[in-house]
Amino acid sequence: MLQHVNVNIDGANIRAVRGTSVLDAAIEYGICIPHLCHVPYLPDIGACRLCIVEHVVNGRSNVTTSCTLNVEEGMVILTNTDKIRQLRRNLAELLVAQAPNSRAIQDIALRCGVKEVRYPFRNEDCVLCGRCVRVCTEVWRARAIGFVGRGKERHVDYPFGIRPEFCKQCGNCVQVCPMTIPPCDGPMKPGEEYLCGKCESQLMLADETPDHCVWCKLGEGFTCGRYVQ
């Protein structure tokens, strides 16, 4: 028997299955919490920080990632306060500066209301979301790739940098990577990056209702959990 708990997300009383995350509960209910590193069938590690929410306890609120926060009886969550929107916009801005060459990330930036990028573009090809590492570890049990190094040297690699024979070459790591779909106009060259923003027309509805899921077309691009459910 599934056990349920009652949580309050943005004023809505939601009956959620015990053991699920606040993010999953919100998405299922149709509340939009932008997220990048979360993949519904993989364990969450809270890498991208986009899914932050305010968790109100005794009148004080903590900002925390909703994908790693499990639902509890009587929980009060706010997903769309000014503070959260501002923090989230900044996080999305940093992500798009790190990796402008991803349609998924350009889409997320737009959904999070990024209008200009104030940080220098780095044009890296990885945002360390750990999707590839988790799919290889958890689904295929191959452990052919993982995080190597730490701090600013942290990156994804094979053991000793060489593809091991136990890599099943399943290609799943590539499939889940948000970096594999380039922006519509093709890859941007270093020094010529920009905030894409072309899909803005799609956002007419989304802009007015930032807190509901509007099944935005963008969600397909960044593989929003709602499309996978």
Add this chain to the structure above:
Amino acid sequence: MPSQTLEQILEGRRSQPNQLIEVLQDIQANYGYISEEAMQVVSKGLGVPVMEVYRVASFYTAFRLKPSGKNVLTMCMGTACHVRGARLLLDQATGQLGVKPREVTPDGLFSIDHVNCLGACALGPIVTENGTYHHHMTPGKLRKLIGTLSHQAVEGK
């Protein structure tokens, strides 16, 4: 010369994944670095996936994945040493020796390392040379130190 072989280090710890860090520390202490082969042996011996061994070994700066030079210069880059000019010391060393941090000079005599705090902040900036602490370092003193060390090596001491 290593006082313990890999086999001896693994003795009594086989199939105990929780011993990973201790085993890596012993290998580091005995060999001065952790080679790819050693990581493969550890992975089999402890039953830890090789990716996991490599991830852990590459994470901690206490583990070196390549042999170090005869003389190891360790610059403290901690906050206290940083504000007292540790950057200048690092620039002095890398410039004089022509190698980047965590690399070895072609003659195998020197390698440069940096750490985040040696716990002697009041005496900063600190540079250690093969474990000996040199306090209140300046680029000038460091230049002389490197000079003396390479001299000693040339004279075969």
